[in-house]
Amino acid sequence: MFLNKIPKCLTTKANSVPCLFYHKNVIDHYENPRNVGTLNKNDKNVGTGLVGAPACGDVMKLQIKVDDGGRIVDAKFKTFGCGSAIASSSLATEWVMGKTVDEALSLKNTDIAKELSLPPVKLHCSMLAEDAIKAALSDYRIKQQEKKKSEDQE
Amino acid sequence: MFVMRYWRTSMFGDSLLRTVCRSVHHSGARQFSEPLYQQIVNVRNNKYKFKGHPYATYDSFKCWNCQTILDIRPCLFCKNCSKIQSSEDQNLNYFELFNINVQYDIDTVQLTTNFRKLQNLMHPDRFSNKTEEEQLLSESFSSLLNKSYTTLLNPLLRGLYMLNLGGLSIEEDSITMDSTFLYEIMDWNEKVEEVDTKESLERLKKDVDDMLVVLYMELSKAFSENNQNQAKVLLSKAKFFTTLLEKIKDKDVF
Numbered sequence: 319m320f321l322n323k324i325p326k327c328l329t330t331k332a333n334s335v336p337c338l339f340y341h342k343n344v345i346d347h348y349e350n351p352r353n354v355g356t357l358n359k360n361d362k363n364v365g366t367g368l369v370g371a372p373a374c375g376d377v378m379k380l381q382i383k384v385d386d387g388g389r390i391v392d393a394k395f396k397t398f399g400c401g402s403a404i405a406s407s408s409l410a411t412e413w414v415m416g417k418t419v420d421e422a423l424s425l426k427n428t429d430i431a432k433e434l435s436l437p438p439v440k441l442h443c444s445m446l447a448e449d450a451i452k453a454a455l456s457d458y459r460i461k462q463q464e465k466k467k468s469e470d471q472e
Numbered sequence: 473m474f475v476m477r478y479w480r481t482s483m484f485g486d487s488l489l490r491t492v493c494r495s496v497h498h499s500g501a502r503q504f505s506e507p508l509y510q511q512i513v514n515v516r517n518n519k520y521k522f523k524g525h526p527y528a529t530y531d532s533f534k535c536w537n538c539q540t541i542l543d544i545r546p547c548l549f550c551k552n553c554s555k556i557q558s559s560e561d562q563n564l565n566y567f568e569l570f571n572i573n574v575q576y577d578i579d580t581v582q583l584t585t586n587f588r589k590l591q592n593l594m595h596p597d598r599f600s601n602k603t604e605e606e607q608l609l610s611e612s613f614s615s616l617l618n619k620s621y622t623t624l625l626n627p628l629l630r631g632l633y634m635l636n637l638g639g640l641s642i643e644e645d646s647i648t649m650d651s652t653f654l655y656e657i658m659d660w661n662e663k664v665e666e667v668d669t670k671e672s673l674e675r676l677k678k679d680v681d682d683m684l685v686v687l688y689m690e691l692s693k694a695f696s697e698n699n700q701n702q703a704k705v706l707l708s709k710a711k712f713f714t715t716l717l718e719k720i721k722d723k724d725v726f
Contacts, residue, residue: 368654372642372708375715377657398661398719 340401341435347405352412355394357381362465365458367450371442376403380450382414382422384458390414390422395450402440406430406447414451423455533561536605546571548593548613556599556606559613565637566620576634576695580625587621627688628714631695631707638700642708649708657712664719677720684713 340348359366359381367380376399383392393411397404409430414422427448431441532543535550536558542550546564547557559569567574570586594617599610623629635641660680667673687710694702 368651368658370649370654370657370712372649372711375712377654377661377712379658396658398658398665 344405344434347408348401351408353394357383357394362461365454367453369446369449369453371446378407378446378450380454382454388418390417402436402443405434406444410447410451556609558609559616566624569620576692591617628710631691640700640704660716680713680717
């Protein structure tokens with residue numbers, strides 16, 4: 319068969335990102351993702367955001383650790399999805415680090431999309447990252463309110 | 473040449489056309505009692521809803537070649553000049569195309585049989601010595617057949633298509649999934665990532681397959697009860713598991 323002449327690496331399904339279609343920032347974040355990992359989700363100072371995109375079946379977990387001064391000292395993510403989703407969440411953790419909770423809230427998906435030069439079909443990945451940050455921040459707020467309430471009761 | 477054409481019309485006339493005709497007439501899709509002018513106006517304004525299928529609008533159309541009004545759906549060849557008809561003009565939904573009821577539980581054997589019969593009639597190979605116009609029509613008809621067959625055969629795609637027919641889709645607004653389900657999916661993904669032997673990967677694949685079977689059973693129930701919102705949630709879940717399954721298939725374990 320003529321297929322025998324083609325090198326095997328071309329006929330087997332490639333697992334890496336097709337470099338031709340992605341911006342170099344996406345490739346960079348995809349190949350060297352920043353801040354991958356998990357924080358203790360039961361910690362009072364940790365906010366966890368878990369979001370999913372039903373349209374493509376991607377899941378994204380983003381966690382932030384906030385110090386007593388209201389500044390984000392650590393951020394971790396874990397994403398199962400396409401290259402753009404991984405790059406978006408990686409970039410998001412990088413950006414929220416060192417910011418205050420309110421500053422982090424003002425982070426927009428358009429900023430992420432612009433930095434990564436995402437094409438229109440991949441804009442929802444950056445939206446997913448924004449949703450994940452919002453979810454993590456609101457989780458943190460709820461935890462803080464509960465903490466305050468229990469302290470008041472004591 | 474003559475034999476070919478005769479064979480085709482006879483085959484078409486014998487089996488397929490008659491079943492199609494019967495089903496349309498039995499469902500009582502149209503009985504005209506108004507003057508012709510009014511009929512045409514009504515048809516143009518899509519006034520006639522096709523009663524056999526809840527989602528489809530029914531409108532008759534003219535043969536592109538001889539202008540005969542054709543009112544059988546799906547119409548493959550003109551009853552007057554036996555030229556191939558356009559699939560686009562008829563605005564068929566996939567279920568109508570294969571002459572099966574719009575429901576989630578379909579008889580896949582019947583679907584495949586109908587698909588093969590139709591493709592046998594409409595495939596471009598049969599039109600290689602016809603005019604260019606007919607060749608183009610056969611190409612688009614044939615590709616529509618392929619597209620709708622793969623859609624209807626796949627349980628997820630079929631569900632999504634039925635959701636679309638009902639005017640909903642899981643793409644337009646990202647519905648928020650409950651966090652317990654998302655944690656569950658996260659766990660599944662982690663399991664797939666950590667897996668290192670072929671046996672455990674196989675086991676994992678079987679587990680995901682089982683989850684999908686349960687989901688599709690619930691989905692069928694939701695569709696039969698016409699619960700579109702429930703169907704939407706179930707389809708979103710099924711999408712997550714299908715993505716997971718693709719990841720399992722892509723994973724190389726030695």
